[in-house]
Amino acid sequence: MKLQLYTDGGSRGNPGPAATGIVLKNETGTIVEAYGEYLEHQTNNFAEYSAIISGLKKAKELGATEVDCFADSKLVIEQLSGNWKVKEPTIQKLFVQAYNAAQKFKKVTYKYIPREKNKEADTEVNKILDAVCGKKKVFR
Numbered sequence: 001m002k003l004q005l006y007t008d009g010g011s012r013g014n015p016g017p018a019a020t021g022i023v024l025k026n027e028t029g030t031i032v033e034a035y036g037e038y039l040e041h042q043t044n045n046f047a048e049y050s051a052i053i054s055g056l057k058k059a060k061e062l063g064a065t066e067v068d069c070f071a072d073s074k075l076v077i078e079q080l081s082g083n084w085k086v087k088e089p090t091i092q093k094l095f096v097q098a099y100n101a102a103q104k105f106k107k108v109t110y111k112y113i114p115r116e117k118n119k120e121a122d123t124e125v126n127k128i129l130d131a132v133c134g135k136k137k138v139f140r
Helices: 044-061 074-080 089-102 119-133
Strands: 002-011 016-025 031-042 066-071 107-112
Touching (some): 002 031, 002 044, 016 119, 031 119, 044 066, 044 074, 066 074, 074 089
Parallel strands (some): 002 066, 066 107
Antiparallel strands (some): 002 016, 016 031
């Protein structure tokens, strides 16, 4: 089974209260899972990576064998695609976790999408942060 994984991560302040947004869709575009997770005080890049890691783990639980990952973080997509180096030590650890999670599938692809095409995952981030912090702007 192939799933589409849409992820977003954000923080209010950088670093600041942070959360993930994960939306998994089947091949017909139907949402099969949508959720967010609060990450405490983190950077936005930490949140972006955490969203992909969580989403890949959930895709495996749901029985996916292939995953197409979509995110609006150019940094994360380029790093996971092997095009950019990962220099920051905390992000290096998250990169390894994401890489290891991806190895459990036959195929994983990564594609950058503009923020306006990632509204469902963004909504999940804001639900969590609004509940924790009140309504404020998310740092990108």
